[in-house]
Amino acid sequence: MTVIPSTTPGRTPPPAPVDPDSGPLLDPTVMARLDQLDVMSRKMLAGKLKGERRSKRRGQSVEFADYRNYTIGDDLRFIDWNIYARLDRLFLKLFLEEEDLAMYIVLDVSKSSDYGKPNKFRYMQRVAAALGYIGLVNHNRVVLCGVSDGLVADTGAMRGRRKVSQLVSFIEKLQPMGPSHMAEACRRFALQHRSKGVCVVLSDFFVKEGFESGLRYVAGGKYDLFAVQCLAPQELEPDLQGDLKLRDMEDDDLAEVSITQPLIKQYKANLNAYCLSLKEYVTRRGGTYLFTSTAVPFDTLVLNYLRERGLLG
Amino acid sequence: MSWFPTFTSWQAGLIAGALVIPALLVLYFLKLRRKEVAVGSTLLWRKAIQDLQVNAPFQKLRRNLLLLLQLILLLLLLLAYMRPVSNYTPPPGKTTVILIDCSASMAALDQEGKTRLEEAKRQAKELVDSMPSGGTAMVIAFHDKADPVQPFTADPLLLKQAIDRIKQTDRPSDIKLAYQLADAQVNFNPEQLRANVEPPDIRVYTDGRLLNPDDAAVKGNVTYQKIGSGQSGNIAVVALSAKRNFERPTQVQVFARLANYGTEPLAVPVQLSIDGEKIDISTARADEVFLYPERWTEKQRQDWEAKPGSRRADDSVDFKLDLTRAAVIRLEHLKTKDDVLAADNSANVVVPPPKELSLLLVTDGNYFLQRAVQSLAIKSPDVTQPADYEAKKPTNYDVIIFDNYKPKFLPEIGNYIWFGVVPDGTKTRLATDEGPTAPPGSGNAIVLDDVGVLDWKRDHPILENLGLGRLYTAKALKLNVPLDREVLLDGLKGPLIVLDRAPKATHLIVAFDVMQSNWPLKPSFPMFLHQAMQYLAVGQTMDVRQSLRPGEVVRIPRSKLQQADINLKSVTLTGPDGKKELPVTDAGEFVLPVMEKVGLYSTEPAIPGYEKLAVNILDPVESNVLPSDKIPAAVPTDTTDQGNAAGKRRLEWWWWLALVALGVLMIEWWVYTRRVHM
Numbered sequence: 001m002t003v004i005p006s007t008t009p010g011r012t013p014p015p016a017p018v019d020p021d022s023g024p025l026l027d028p029t030v031m032a033r034l035d036q037l038d039v040m041s042r043k044m045l046a047g048k049l050k051g052e053r054r055s056k057r058r059g060q061s062v063e064f065a066d067y068r069n070y071t072i073g074d075d076l077r078f079i080d081w082n083i084y085a086r087l088d089r090l091f092l093k094l095f096l097e098e099e100d101l102a103m104y105i106v107l108d109v110s111k112s113s114d115y116g117k118p119n120k121f122r123y124m125q126r127v128a129a130a131l132g133y134i135g136l137v138n139h140n141r142v143v144l145c146g147v148s149d150g151l152v153a154d155t156g157a158m159r160g161r162r163k164v165s166q167l168v169s170f171i172e173k174l175q176p177m178g179p180s181h182m183a184e185a186c187r188r189f190a191l192q193h194r195s196k197g198v199c200v201v202l203s204d205f206f207v208k209e210g211f212e213s214g215l216r217y218v219a220g221g222k223y224d225l226f227a228v229q230c231l232a233p234q235e236l237e238p239d240l241q242g243d244l245k246l247r248d249m250e251d252d253d254l255a256e257v258s259i260t261q262p263l264i265k266q267y268k269a270n271l272n273a274y275c276l277s278l279k280e281y282v283t284r285r286g287g288t289y290l291f292t293s294t295a296v297p298f299d300t301l302v303l304n305y306l307r308e309r310g311l312l313g
Numbered sequence: 314m315s316w317f318p319t320f321t322s323w324q325a326g327l328i329a330g331a332l333v334i335p336a337l338l339v340l341y342f343l344k345l346r347r348k349e350v351a352v353g354s355t356l357l358w359r360k361a362i363q364d365l366q367v368n369a370p371f372q373k374l375r376r377n378l379l380l381l382l383q384l385i386l387l388l389l390l391l392l393a394y395m396r397p398v399s400n401y402t403p404p405p406g407k408t409t410v411i412l413i414d415c416s417a418s419m420a421a422l423d424q425e426g427k428t429r430l431e432e433a434k435r436q437a438k439e440l441v442d443s444m445p446s447g448g449t450a451m452v453i454a455f456h457d458k459a460d461p462v463q464p465f466t467a468d469p470l471l472l473k474q475a476i477d478r479i480k481q482t483d484r485p486s487d488i489k490l491a492y493q494l495a496d497a498q499v500n501f502n503p504e505q506l507r508a509n510v511e512p513p514d515i516r517v518y519t520d521g522r523l524l525n526p527d528d529a530a531v532k533g534n535v536t537y538q539k540i541g542s543g544q545s546g547n548i549a550v551v552a553l554s555a556k557r558n559f560e561r562p563t564q565v566q567v568f569a570r571l572a573n574y575g576t577e578p579l580a581v582p583v584q585l586s587i588d589g590e591k592i593d594i595s596t597a598r599a600d601e602v603f604l605y606p607e608r609w610t611e612k613q614r615q616d617w618e619a620k621p622g623s624r625r626a627d628d629s630v631d632f633k634l635d636l637t638r639a640a641v642i643r644l645e646h647l648k649t650k651d652d653v654l655a656a657d658n659s660a661n662v663v664v665p666p667p668k669e670l671s672l673l674l675v676t677d678g679n680y681f682l683q684r685a686v687q688s689l690a691i692k693s694p695d696v697t698q699p700a701d702y703e704a705k706k707p708t709n710y711d712v713i714i715f716d717n718y719k720p721k722f723l724p725e726i727g728n729y730i731w732f733g734v735v736p737d738g739t740k741t742r743l744a745t746d747e748g749p750t751a752p753p754g755s756g757n758a759i760v761l762d763d764v765g766v767l768d769w770k771r772d773h774p775i776l777e778n779l780g781l782g783r784l785y786t787a788k789a790l791k792l793n794v795p796l797d798r799e800v801l802l803d804g805l806k807g808p809l810i811v812l813d814r815a816p817k818a819t820h821l822i823v824a825f826d827v828m829q830s831n832w833p834l835k836p837s838f839p840m841f842l843h844q845a846m847q848y849l850a851v852g853q854t855m856d857v858r859q860s861l862r863p864g865e866v867v868r869i870p871r872s873k874l875q876q877a878d879i880n881l882k883s884v885t886l887t888g889p890d891g892k893k894e895l896p897v898t899d900a901g902e903f904v905l906p907v908m909e910k911v912g913l914y915s916t917e918p919a920i921p922g923y924e925k926l927a928v929n930i931l932d933p934v935e936s937n938v939l940p941s942d943k944i945p946a947a948v949p950t951d952t953t954d955q956g957n958a959a960g961k962r963r964l965e966w967w968w969w970l971a972l973v974a975l976g977v978l979m980i981e982w983w984v985y986t987r988r989v990h991m
Contacts, residue, residue, distance in 0.1 A: 113353070115352065244347055254355075270364070274357060
């Protein structure tokens, strides 16, 4: 598990900005810094439209790819006349196609994300907005979905800087609701969005039915998966005391606990094992796992950690 | 564990605890009002709870400091309610008298393989180590005598060496002399002459099995250090006697009684041996005894006997043996497992050899009678005329036979057989023609003619196995026999043989002259004489010798020494503790040294009457290995402290526990208020 140093138990988290749960999703300062970034993919993903990324496809660009024998009907403009002069044979020059990149942002809008201070949902909204902004300004095809017990919201494909306000507005309107049924939500997402692309899943991954059943739809195959697990500091270092009745925000499940040191210790051990199992699952399927606490400023996450992990460049 | 306190009302405390502690726990469960807190997911919390609950079913109550404190408080109060009491040994004072019992019961092996004496010595040495600076002590070893092993000294080394010197004996235990000795020694101690001095500490290391403990008294603070375990078991021979049957002198009757000082009823097989050779007693009436524990109360005995199929107690055995020689009879029990005291597992008794009889026949001449007397195989049967008898007036014969002669002189003590004459001074009288009320000697004797036999006592030792049906006499004296005299042979016309036992003499009166009868020609005649001799002479002197107690002094008369050897210079005494060569002085009594150990001792050369000596415990007091709880002293009232029954001081714990409970209550209050403010 990648634990961000600022959330290591025993250390005091860095001073949070003034009320991180309020204010705009993107302010101009951040947007200016985000302008310098672009979404990266470790896979050669085919796009739908001409864009700025090399494709596996042969097409028109300045990037040479290969030669092939000339066949009747080929465009004569791509014949390599220098080779013809030397070999007296016609070879056609092939170039790599340049296409756009599909970027899918899957945002967990289940009720469990509306927890913690700084709030997990707000944090994930800001991350999603920042990623969407980067995608749009770089002419990528950006799709943002909200998932809880199903696919609850979908922006459809958006491209270009002028869609930024629409994206931000869409994100602002999302509200935490319902329980997590990641399996169903991811299945529907995969059915609706068949194009290959980068898929960033923002969630706490507290799924009682198990995260595996949902992630299997977006891990491997056509998606270059980035699983970003956001947890609140209160979930990493519970500050609970006494005899409590813990109520699950998603399904109102009640758990009676008497907070003791062994219980806290056991909880932390279970959390650690849970995150580790998520990381192993994602990594084994070619994805990238990233863990963050909401105590970490979201711009630090975007501008530093996501760059280091290869999502942004 | 002696330090562990005893609870005087533990049952009430347990009942209260069984009610109150669960009530407190239930209250805690009911009292829990959980605050509801929203969390993102209970997924991991549930898993953590499950993981903990696998090993901790009462996880809900774990680490609850208030509950823990309240439970401790409650337990302390309950313990105080049970009133724990412990006894502790106070440290020795400035002057201490150490009394160590080394009697037979202190050899019991119930101190984890050690004897009680060894344990007593160990404790005494511990006491010496704990003596205060400048304190003095003395050591007295006691059994039925007291021995000052070490006078007053402040040197612990000397005291410990003296304690180590004390040896185990098999003697009985009497603390009276030890107390007297302690009193005397204390009075000679210069420390005690000072004014306002504390009375001495008297430390008695014993199991409390003492003779007459209530008669003992001593001035001082008596502390009874009880040695021994109440759970020890011991089977002991507590009585053994053997005696020849008065009526059948060749028959020895052995009687033994055993006692069980353990905790459970037991069947105990017994074994009898003669001169070391085991004899089969399986055909005897009983070759094992069934013993109830001596510590049982009457109610326990009755409860046992009320159980269906339970075996009744039978604590004694008796055997009959034919023994015509000297022998040592040994009885032992075979239940040696869990028997902590070995010295009382067996006992010996010495049966002396048959006595050499002396016989005098006073007759004018009777061929048949003389031949019959000679056939008795008596060493020196004497025959004398009546005139010689009157002249010599012998007194040292076991039996005198008067044949048709009534003597003028008759020894006051003796056994006599009268043929054809009735002695004076007996209740059996000669019938005269003056009637039964006439004074003795008046009138003429009535003589019966032609008398046959009507019947005889066939089971009497004198007439046993004799055929007298064809006995006939031409003339016989008529006898008046009172009811308390025994007629052995009844003739057709009157009694013919009468046994008349006076306090100091026994008379066997044959009412006819054997020459007037056909008896001398019959085999029954010499047999009659033989059996009469056995009965009259042998039976009186064939009782076994009494066994000796350990420590008893044996004095041998000089005449007995001279019987063994006129020039005897030394005697060797061989016993369980080895051989001792004892020089014989020229004058005075010869006294054997004290025999401390039980077993069989013998003298070499054999001194008549003292050839073998049996030393046995045969003492219920010493064999009872249950340590006494009673302090062995009747302490004078002018002493300051008597000590309790166990010889220790009593310490009540309840108010200490209440004090600790108060402290716990304060802590609980502090924790509670701190929680409120938090």
